[in-house]
Amino acid sequence: MLRSRELWRRNRQGSLWSPSWWPxxxxxxxxxxxxLFLAALLGSALxxxxxxxPSAPDPAAPAAPAAVVQSAPEPQQSSEPMSDPQVAQAPALVEEPPVQPIEPIEPSEPSDADASDLEPEGFEGPYAPDPLLELVQRPEADGLLVQAxxxxxxxxxILQxxxxxxxxxxxxxxxxAEVWQLWANQLGYEHLELRDSRSGLIARDALVGEGMIVLSESPST
Known part of the structure; x- marks a missing residue:
């Protein structure tokens, strides 16, 4: 829940990642x-x-009866007279093979390469960790950081x-301040500023040389 609120807040501030061509x-x-685009694309695909x-055939429906082909009786050739002229040769029955039902063709699932084409360049997925959020939540910060x-x-x-x-x-x-400057350099930032809740400047990196310049003073006792 806290992560969702943080992502929503950062999205309203416009600090989330967006392509360079996006205004x-x-x-x-x-x-x-x-x-919305991905949801519409998924709905169109469905x-x-x-x-x-293709609709599968209903297994409860009765199968079509096989066609029966009757051949004409052939005259019996025999030297002996037939004992019963009423007796005729039984017609031969030819059965056709049963019709096999057509099985539906299952659609193939898209491969990982096809799914990657739908994602914009530089998109790391909805569950990619935010390095700035991880910096604020580091145990070494002792809860002194509010946001980055x-x-x-x-x-x-800028660290608040x-x-x-x-x-x-x-x-x-x-x-x-110097430890946090090292963390900023590890994330690829060359400059660091520390600010309070009123956006007042407390410390910043030195313009000449290295290190941090702390502008605040501890309260007198």
Whole structure:
């Protein structure tokens, strides 16, 4: 349920993946449109399958009687007179082989290669894991991260932290910021920003050199 809500929220924000040719202002409509297209395609395939499916013969229906061919009686050639002129040779019965019912042809199931043609390029399936969601849910984050948002054109990863982060000591804030910077680099992001619930900037990567610059201060005791 939580994952469904998260995907729905990210879809409304337009942060889910969409093809490069899809307009960015219509990004929230890409996945609903794709789902409707696949549903319509599946419905058309089922209707076509029902139309071409041959009806099987009813096993309870009586079979057609075999045709009986009667041959004309041949005169009996014998030197002895027939004792009874009323006795005639029984006609020969020729039975045709029974008609075999036609078995319906079962439609072949589409192969994996055909099914892959229906998916757009870069589509990893509805159950593909979200790397940004997995980053937020890592046990090493200790629940200090709320959400992650990537800005692809700037190679920037924005992490929203909980109010407990500014309450840490400056040394602990610096350590965790550098660990999260390493995670961002592993996902292919060159820059990292830490923001609070009001989108205020708390920390960012150094413009000169390496490491993180933490702008917040721990509250005085």
């Amino acid at each position: 960015s202002d219509l990004a929230p409509l890409f996945w609903p449109a794709l789902a 209707v076509l399958l029902l139309r071409v499916w 948002e990537g800005v692809a054109d700037q190679s920037l990863l 932290v909980r109010p407990a982060f500014p309450a840490l000591t400056p040394q602990e804030q610096q350590r965790r």
